[in-house]
Amino acid sequence: MPFFIWLFRVLKIKWVKWGLIFGVSVFVFFIGLYFSIYLGLFGKLPSKEDLSSIKQEQATQVLDKDGALIGKYYIYDRQPLTFDKFPQHLIDALIATEDARFYEHDGIDNVSLARVFFKNIILQDKSAGGGSTITLQLAKNLFGRKDYPVFGMLINKFKESIIAKRIEEIYSKKEILTLYFNTVTFPDNTYGIESAAQKFFNKTTNDLTRSEAAALIGTLKANNYFNPRLHLQRSKDRRDVVFNQMVKYEYLSKDSLEFYKNQDLVLDYRSFNHDVGIAPYFREQVKKELAVILDSINTNEGKSYDLYRDGLIVHTTLDFKMQELAETAMREHLNKLQSDFEASFGKQTPWKTNGQIFETAIKSLNKYKFYKKQGLADKQIKDSLLLKNEIELFNWKGDTIQNMSTIDSLSYYLKFLNTGMLSIEPKTGAIKTYIGGIDYRYFKYDHVSQSERQVGSTFKPFVYTAAIENGMNPCTYFSLGEVTYKNYDNWTPSNSGSNEENSYLNYNLETALSNSINTIAVKVLNEVGIPKVLEQAKKMGISKELPNQPSLALGVAEINLKELTGAYASFLNKGHAVMPYCITKIEDKKGNIIASFKPQIKKDEAFTDYTRQVMLQIMKSTVNSGTASRLRFTYNLTNDIAGKTGTTQDNKDGWFVALTPNLVTVTWVGNDNQAIGFRTTGLGQGANSALPIFAKFYQKLNTDSSFNNITKSKFESPTVKVLEDLNCEPEKRDGFFKRLFSKKNKTKDFKGTE
Structure with missing residues (x-):
């Protein structure tokens, strides 16, 4: 039987005909969707020109007198680096774990996609991976994903594949890795490898050990789940998976695998959150001063500098190490002093028993003033302020969460x-x-x-x-004796622990x-x-x-x-x-000085x-x-x-x-x-x-x-x-007759205002 006659008969079978129609329809749909995305019907795609001049928001860095990082101002916590600052073992860990064929594909790894299709979809084998490449991830990092009512994931994936292809045409593999490392998200809303290295290990990327680098790469699979600050053991286990991948793709010798797996994962965590970390009051003051300074300086393009996005470098006078010692000394003393302070009052604590103090404090609350503006009576306001909820409280022994009302909280904080x-x-x-x-x-x-x-x-x-x-x-x-100044409402200044005998002493x-x-x-x-x-x-x-x-x-x-x-x-x-x-x-992100101060x-x-x-x-x-x-x-x-x-x-x-x-x-x-x-x-x-x-x-x-x-x-x-002028007796005592005839309580006018 000729092939065409056989094919015609087969196509007449109902389920084959509808199956073929469905398959062609799906194919046409995908092709149509792809080209509609390509043509910008679902939002303009970045052109090659746009991609050639990628500008990423960068955190402003605040440095101490020696260049140590003490804080940042940012929307996204990001500090870009050049390729030569990435240690080779960091690059190896990334490629082995995220994209083993990175140097062979052009942004889309067809081999991996085929493997994913047959293993994941047909054989239901989840070990095949996701088929994503570093370039695809970079496209997502750079431009994010949008929400669409239907086919959202598919549309975003198509957009990323088009962008990835364009990125590969414009940038070299080294440049792609540089962009990736500077934009990828690490745990605790940290953008870029340098910010992650500083935050989790208090060191620059170039100084990351093999273990630290592998741990950070391991978090890319699931930022929160493998966050080493929250789940250290889980992060360590994931780090070991990265080591296995490095052995598999011959970036690490089999003989050294156990050695690296047996290493502890030790964090030196430093938060650059605006409210915590070293010298937060200083950083806030610097920010206030920068707002005024930057208001009078423009970029070469005539635009104002953005403190949170333009990657400025602010050099300060602060001594990081000295600040740490000062903060430690303050905490040591205030912790004990607070305890002594509270104990000295016993049950007669003014922040609880003194009604006038407490009432005045209540009326100074922003919440009280807000309710007052709304026209609420004092009883209504107090009822509102007595509503309880869980709040975090400062405590020298460690912060706690308690169920408190606004009034309870006020009483608690008044004592500090x-x-x-x-x-x-x-x-x-x-x-x-x-x-x-x-x-x-x-x-x-x-x-x-x-x-x-x-x-x-x-x-x-x-x-x-x-x-x-x-x-x-x-x-x-001058005599230690008290004097009443009659022209100032008979004001009589006195000394601590003074007594009658002291009034006859004279001090230089x-x-x-x-x-x-x-x-x-x-x-x-x-x-x-x-x-x-x-x-x-x-x-x-x-x-x-x-x-x-x-x-x-x-x-x-x-x-x-x-x-x-x-x-x-x-x-x-x-x-x-x-x-x-x-x-x-103050320097711009390229290191050019835009302002200096003497x-x-x-x-x-x-x-x-x-x-x-x-x-x-x-x-x-x-x-x-x-x-x-x-x-x-x-x-x-x-x-x-x-x-x-x-x-x-x-x-x-x-x-x-x-x-x-x-x-x-x-x-x-x-x-x-x-x-x-x-x-x-x-x-x-x-x-x-x-x-x-x-x-x-x-x-x-x-x-x-x-x-x-x-x-x-x-x-x-x-x-x-x-x-010579200071060489005299520290004190003199009045003689007998002067003591005998002098008045104990002298009264005179204060003439020092003339």
Whole structure:
């Protein structure tokens, strides 16, 4: 029987005819769908020209003074690399696991597709794999996938195959691998191999070991399922699968397989999330400053730079290692201090038992203000604020999740002490450490750049500096006795632990300041005059308008911590105050400098070198024998240190200023709610609340030889005249007749405002 007659008879069979019609229809449908996609009916496909100029969003990197990565600003966490930065074992692991025929196909691996068709579809053998290639994955990475009502997966696959073909025509295999490694998604929303290497192993891609590289490649199969941060053992098992693939395709010898499988997978995880990681308050401040800076700079094309997409490189003054030590010291001290703080109140906790404090705090809540605007009555608002839900809470022993209402949460958070700490280079103002609070995730308010708190006795050096600068001899003696200033509502400043016997003692300036004597500070202010002290503070960089009243001597002025630090730097910088700064230069993604910054140093000297040396000697005494002597006797610090403690009324704020030849450090501790103070001066004084942060920090610096330029630096020797002018008895006692006939409670006018 002739073939055509046989074929005609077969086609007349009903099921054959309909089967053939169905098959041809499907074929025509696929061909039609493919060409409609090719022609752009389902969305414009990138042309060869588009693909030739691929521009990927890149994270802006924030680097410390030595180029160490401390943070990023991004929409997608991506840091591109060039091909020469990829170690060969990383490339081998990728190809062996994801696309063994990568160097042989043109974007579509027909051999693999045939294998998938027969094994997966016909024989139902899932071991055949998916048939995807690195180039196909790259197409998906670059352009993503869209949702379509029907045939969504098929349309996306066709689009990716067309794009993959075009990519292969434009780029070499090396260039494709480079694009792939820079765009592929790793766990924790991390884009690109460099970001993944930095995040999971705290190293550059070039330094990844074979085990680390295989582990990261292993996560590509399922980011979350094989995330080593969440599932370390599962990730290790997947890494071993990658090693098996490398052996199978002869990228790794069989003999070495067991050796690599037996290696532990050790993470050194560093999150670059905006709220966590090293120096989050510093990074937030840098971001604020960058927003202003970039607003005045344009690209060569005349466009504005995008902080989150343009891959800028921001060089800062921060010292990564020093910051780590500072944060550790802060946590160690605040953890214990918080416990002591809560224990000191017993059951009489002001954040629970003081109705006025709590009611005021409730009314300051954003939620309360929102409901109030909606016209709700106070009872309705409180009912809404009492609704409970699960929330994550900060805790020094480890964060917890509890079922709490907004009011419960407020009561919980009201008790926490907070802190601010800043260390700068005194000759330039370069910021070395920056701690704006105890935990940025829960306490966004920055106590370095945003906060203004009463500075207490840390203001006294401004008073004494003005006095010496205006001719007062350091050996001038003042009585400790209390004085009532009748022209200021009979105000009577007193000293901590004062008694009647002390009123007959007289201290020179060194003893008075090093022991932070309140009565003498006011008397010195009265002698030199408030206007001259205000002028002195302004010369030292304090820009805020300060109160024109006698209590200025006791630090009632509210001053920003950053500004206070810059002012104190003048004692170490030949009388020149500095403006603390954090950014040195900004580069575009190609390394071109688009902005650079120099130290901002006050041009005019705030005081003479004689005054500077006298004040340094006095503040050395504060550390050696005065209110900060626990640095010597409790923390055993033998370094050259000068300083000043500070405590405000009702123990609301504790301060410590530390001056060392090459570093100025200011620490503050208090409650965010200024109505809540320490219960006792012993607990709340600056020497106990703020000083230990610096002490622990400096202890850690002392153990690291890389900080010898700071810890082993020495103050210059004072001149002979300075030493002679300070060479007098620290105190004098009134004679018998003076004690007999002098009034115990003196009353006079305060004349220092004239």
